[in-house]
Amino acid sequence: MFGGIAKAIFGSSNDRYVKSLDKIVAQIAAFEPAMQALSEDELSAQTVKFRGMLENGSTLDDILPEAFATVREAGVRVLGMRHFDVQMVGGIVLHRGEIAEMRTGEGKTLVATLACYLNALPGTGVHVVTVNDYLARRDSEWMGQVYRFLGLSVGVIVPNIGDQARRDAYAADITYGTNNEFGFDYLRDNMKYERGQMVQRPFNFGIVDEVDSILIDEARTPLIISGPTDDKSDLYKRVDVVVKQLAAEDYEVDEKQKSIILTEDGTEKVERMLEAADLLEGSNLYDYENTQVVHHLNQALRANVIFKRDTDYIVKDEKVVIIDEFTGRMMDGRRWSDGLHQAVEAKEGVNIEPENQTLASITFQNYFRMYPKLSGMTGTAATEASEFYDIYKMNVVSIPTNVGVxxxxxxxxxxxxxxxxxxxxxxxxxxxxxxxxxxxxxxxxxxxxxxxxxxxxxxxxxxxxxxxxxxxxxxxxxxxxxxxxxxxxxxxxxxxxxxxxxxxxxxxxxxxxxxxxxxxxxxxxxxxxxxxxxxxxxxxxxxxxxxxxxxxxxxxxxxxxxxxxxxxxxxxxxxxxxxxxxxxxxxxxxxxxxxxxxxxxxxxxxxxxxxxxxxxxKAIETAQKKVEARNYDIRKQVVEYDDVMNDQRKVIYEQRSDIMDADTVDDVVVDMRAETVNGLVADACPPDTYPEQWHIEELKQRLSDVLDLHPDLDAWLKEEAVDPEVIEQRLQDMADASIADKTADLDPESWKQVEKSILLQSLDHHWKEHLATLDALRQVIHLRAYAQKTPINEYKQEAFALFERMLTLIREDVTKILAHARFTMEEPPELPQMPDFVTTHYDPLTGEDNSADIDSGSLGLINTRIPPLQMIQPDISAELGDDPETWGAQVSRNAACPCGSGRKYKHCHGAL
CATH class of the missing domain: 3.40.50.300 (P-loop containing nucleotide triphosphate hydrolases)
Known part of the structure; x- marks a missing residue:
């Protein structure tokens, strides 16, 4: 009751905040006569003046009134549109990193020019995020007239443009684009192998148009890049033929670990057969160019020797179906990862379905939280104010209308x-x-x-x-x-x-x-x-x-x-x-x-x-509030789980960035080798144990497999002063000497490039596997609640352990490849090309993929995680004519193909 009386007398906190901005609006108005007196050249020169003031120690807040007055006058001269005072209030709110709630028709597009111009002055870039490509193009051209008049550059990010065009657009002072394009560019950049290939600059300031739609509605589903999706059926079949010619003495099987290792004789035999099949680069199986072949070979060995038909899987309707080892039930729809399922399909002679795996993903929540300053505008945000603050730390400010409703x-x-x-x-x-x-x-x-x-x-x-x-x-x-x-x-x-x-x-x-x-x-x-x-x-x-x-x-x-x-x-x-x-x-x-x-x-x-x-x-509104609260809890839970992955994502992406920027990664590789030796010795010779308890034969096998070393460990053990630290140091010296001998005749630049390339490829491969593992864990972790455990806490613990395991595997992988590799190169090798991939972002309202990706046209559909809803497709072929060649300019790439096939246009007649 008293709250209502106080609100009636003093106004709400929102009203008081808006009123407090009147002083700044008055300062802006005071500059208007001076701006009107300037010539066009003098008005355009204001940008140079402001940048000089910033270099001399002024802040953006210091120059805000004059800068806003400059934009107001530019809007009048270029567009014939003058910013109202309430629009000035909206511009101040945007500049402060808050959400401006302005009614439809109040000119939010024009309001954005104020904060965009001011925050673009330092030259670190401003991103304006829109809900679709049409608005990105329209606003960049329409409002771009004001920016260009004032001497700022404007770029736009839309589908179907190349990397150089994207680089140029991001280098502009102000860049327009959709949430999907900005997010996918971030993920793509962190899959590149050279800094020069990346398109985005470090984030500075973002304005999200229709902020409720993008940061709440579309944020229900993450952005996903999947791949590689190229058809390797022939490779699986050819490797399978090679493996089937091996005898039992050519490999050693560890049934407990479900792993298999080639013997020395087996390795030589495989090398000759792979050479004959034209699958081997050079003559050594472990040359780094043959990394993919070794991977497929290992999976084919596991498929043929370890995985048994009618025990581990059955063949039903020409498909390989996994059998649950605990229940004996068929697991329709489940597939082994990392190419194992394809290897079993090749073994059984059935149709090989292409691999499909998540290479990178991010939620909009975690993408947009990377901006040091983020603001938004919409006609409707007040009902979700608590979520905006909890997730994004953004306050919602309701701006009064220019004329009463x-x-x-x-x-x-x-x-x-x-x-x-x-x-x-x-x-x-x-x-x-x-x-x-x-x-x-x-x-x-x-x-x-x-x-x-x-x-x-x-x-x-x-x-x-x-x-x-x-x-x-x-x-x-x-x-x-x-x-x-x-x-x-x-x-x-x-x-x-x-x-x-x-x-x-x-x-x-x-x-x-x-x-x-x-x-x-x-x-x-x-x-x-x-x-x-x-x-x-x-x-x-x-x-x-x-x-x-x-x-x-x-x-x-x-x-x-x-x-x-x-x-x-x-x-x-x-x-x-x-x-x-x-x-x-x-x-x-x-x-x-x-x-x-x-x-x-x-x-x-x-x-x-x-x-x-x-x-x-009133009853309906109450029901809506309950549903809103429930949906918020669901979105908040999604963010909690993604936060775990996000911390790991940042670590991996920072490591990739450091590797790309480094002139040499030799110190990283040396540290990895030392830690690998340390891990091998620690596993075989646990602390506080006697030499007779050590697993020496296992250590010999691991040293041969990982480091290509064959020390006389039995002789070392006969020495009185031997202990794990001594063994570790000797092995470290041997490993370093082996690499030094191998690279003595190589060009140092070539070797640097080899190390960098192997490091990046191994990092990407294991990160991809880690994402798949976390995704699988996320699907089942809720079952821990039955044991009176909190699923999110369990997920954090498991994810941390998996991340530690992944880092160990990366160290071992890099060390193993370099230890076994034989190099005779003269020119530095080229860094690997980015794989083909499919980008997906499911529309929460329709279930359709609205990613508008530029890569998936020729790659086919991927298995969807959220089945699209069945919808009535409008028949538009009558309007477009019978010639498919003319459809491209009129049909959205993500729309249904006019031919009536039921597939998307980009996967049918619009395939690239």
Whole structure:
């Protein structure tokens, strides 16, 4: 009660914070006359002046008022748009690394120019993140006019551009792009083998447009790069033929560890057979060029010798199916990793499915938390304010509108079932359309959009259907959704970022209707005619009540409903919004069929009858709050688990970066060799044990296998003063001497490149395996709860142990390859090429891959972790014509192929 009184007198904390910014806004306004007096050249020269001030010790906050005033004047001269005072408030909020919640139509795109310009002055780069490629292109061109006028460079990151174009775009002062493109570029960069191949600069400042959509909705699913996906079927088969020719005396089997090692005679025999099969580079199996062949050889040996048919697996319907060793049950859909499953398929002569493994992944939460300063803007963020602060440490600030909101939000209408509801919606839309009032209908899925479309066809209502797939064409339709009698059906996410102007959008009408008209008096007259038409039509729409926003059901998040409502009533325009609900809606099913509410609805409502009640609306809002809290807990748990991997990811990526930057990695390799020797001796000769308890034969085998050393350990043990430290030092000296002899005749530059290449390849290989192991662990760790253990704590402990094990394997792997390698090179070897890979990011709303990747066109589909939802695909082939060659410019690469195959365009007629 007292809180309500205090709020009424003093205003909310948000109101007080916004009011405190009025002083800065007044300072900005004080600079306006001076800016207006500057010539264009003088205004453009402000950038050089500000950069000089920064070099002399001024801070960004010091120059903020004058810099914002400069951008305001540039906006007037270049775009004919002057920033309102509330937009200045929004710009200050963005500069401070907070979220500016501004209603639809308040000009968020223009607001971003203020913070972008100020934070681009130090020259360390600003990233502007948008929800789709169309908006990235549009905003970079539209607002780029202001930046270029002021002497700043602008870049844009979109799919299907090469590395050099990306490098140039990231080098610009301000870079526009989508969340997917920024995230995938980060992952790709950390798979490169040279610093010069990387495209991104260190992160500085990011502004996320539609921040709720990107940092909450799309953050439910991680970005994943999978690969390699090239077909190695032939290699598996040829290696399998070689392995089947070996005899039992050619290898030694450790059934306990399920491992197998070639004997010396076996190695020579294999080398000759691989040479004959043209699979060996040079004559030595352990040359580093043959790393892949050795890997496949080992897996083929395990498949043929250790893994038994009808014990470890069965062949069913021409497929290898794993048998669970504990239960004896078939494990359909599960595959052994690291090429073992393919080796068994080659052994059995069945179809070999290509390997598919996660090479890199990151959640949006952990990607965007790498920015030293991050801000965002949207029309709806207040309901998720706690999550924004908990995860991203960003405060939400609600910015008042420039003109008061005139929209009327009516109470929800409830119906018995979906058919009654959609029938009422169709009638209501026809009534509004008949009197000329434009209608925007929001649906939760494409399927519901198609269903409503059928009802409107029966009612004879002309309408447009959008489904958030074709961003550019959808922007044109949404922009004209405010015209007289227009009826537009859109999924809730469709057309975000495009302003609905009553009477129509002049810019889009010029592009659509006058594109063929050349510059000249005739075009000027045509534009003026369109302007007059739009003004007259706007007056008619205003008289009809403005835009009517109709929701076909409540979303589980109040924020999505508010986004839809916010489409109407921009800049003080009148408007109307109403939601239609039924017992069949997903959200209402949360109440369950036996609740008082459901019984009341069924008993008291006739077919087609509606009921409206503030109590019912309040009940729905309460349900939404519960679902929001539950979804937040789920997202928070995802972040907790990814945080574990993120710490490890940072370590690995920093190590890769250090290796790439180093002139030589000799000290790293020497340390790895020393630690490997230390580990081998410690395993065989545990501390506080007697020599007769040491595993000398095992140590001999390990020294031969890993270090290619054959010391007389039996003679060493006869010495009185021998102990593990002495053995360790002698082995270390022998290993160093062996490498020194091997490299004595080699060019030092060549050897440096060899070490660096092997180090990076081994790091990548084991990191990839580690990711697969962690993914598998994540799937089962929840079972520990049955033992009264906390799954996240168990996951942290297991992940740490696995990471330590991975580092040990990397040390042994690098040491082993260098110890066994035989080098006779003269030119430094080239660093390996990046593998082909597939990028995926599943849309949480549709289940579709919306990654818009540039690499997967010719690589085929990968096994999805989240099965895409079955959706009605629109038939657009009639509009595009019969020639597939002409489809590319009109069809999104992630859309369904117009040929009707059911596959994505990029995997069908759009394959690269």
């Amino acid at each position: 005139q929209r009327i939000d009516e109470e929800d209408e409830f119906y018995k079932n979906t058919i009654d509801k959609f029938g009422a919606i169709a009638k209501g839309i026809r009534e509004k359309a008949d009197k000329g009032q434009p209608v925007l209908v929001g649906t939760v899925s494409i399927e519901k959009s198609e269903l409503l479309s059928e009802f409107l066809v029966k009612e004879g209502v002309k309408h447009e259907v959008l489904n958030a797939r074709f961003h550019e064409s959808e922007a044109h339709i949404v922009a004209q959704a405010g015209r007289m009698g227009a009826v537009t059906i859109a999924t809730n996410m469709a057309g975000r970022g495009t302003d609905i102007q009553l009477g129509g959008n002049l810019e889009f009408r010029i592009g659509d209707e006058l594109s063929d008209l050349p510059e000249g008096p005739e075009r000027v007259a045509a534009i003026e005619r369109l302007r007059v038409e739009i003004e007259a039509e706007k007056a008619a729409v205003l008289a009809a009540g403005g835009l009517f926003v109709l929701g076909t059901e409540r979303h589980e998040s109040r924020r999505i409903d508010n986004q839809l409502r916010g489409r109407s009533g921009r800049q003080g325009d009148p408007g109307l919004s109403r939601f239609y609900l039924s017992l069949d809606d997903d959200l209402l099913r949360i109440f369950g069929p036996d609740t008082l509410f459901a019984r009341m609805m069924n008993k008291n409502l006739e077919d087609g009858e509606a009921i409206g009640s503030k109590w019912l609306s």
